[in-house]
Amino acid sequence: MEFIEINLYNGNSPVEWMPNFTHNELHPNADNDLTNQSGFPDVFYIPLKLGVSIQHIRDFYNVPVRVTSTARTQVFNSSLTGSATSSKHILKFVGGKFICNAIDWDFNNSESESSLLDSYIKDVLSKGTLYNTLRQNGITGFGLYNSFMHVDTRDADFSFQDDYGPFSYWNNSDSIGLTSIIASFKDKEDGSLDLRSILKKNLVVIIIFFLVVLMFIFVRK
Secondary structure, eight states: OOEEEEEGGGTTSEETTEEEEEHHHHOTTSSSSSOOOTTOOSEEEEEHHHHHHHHHHHHHHTSOOEEEEOOBOHHHHHTSTTOOTTOTTBOEEETTEEEOOEEEEEOTTOTTHHHHHHHHHHHHHTTOHHHHHHHHHTOOEEEEOSSOEEEEOOSSOOOEEETTEEEEEEEOSOOOSHHHHHHHTTOSTTSOOOHHHHHHHHHHHHHHHHHHHHHHHHHHO
């Protein structure tokens, strides 16, 4: 597997293969929006396919994309509410390299951010053009939220299968529909069940479903 080096000392120079992103934008201890983490290495690596995919997203929408989370230490990840214990953001030391397999991102608080995020969610749920590009490029994890998105290159914790092989996605956004309800059953990053989130997001759909069933029973009588 090929990797991209993220080096704190390269500052505002562009990251290799990611011309619209700098090392500071991707390094948690740089002077940016990410939270500083004690004991974090100055240099870590992300899979080439992960970095290229973030650039693909930026190119697809032709608007700035902001990286909101990359690598985390185990201690820092444990301090985050709702973060999976097996989060793909957690640094792994493999082959002499600290490796991060996940990136969270948004559209940098642009005026059209809400509609852009909604467009991305619909594309993933419908397996649209960008979804297929990301899957072809090696993305195997998709996390959908209201204010940010998550992509990763996991090699385990899969929930689904498509033409490209096993993958996982979870839907913590407010999107409503059959596809999103199915996705809700894998509502956490580790693919585990989150009943409270499922009920909260799909309450209206569930109520309508039961009303339709009751009406059907009543009509048959």
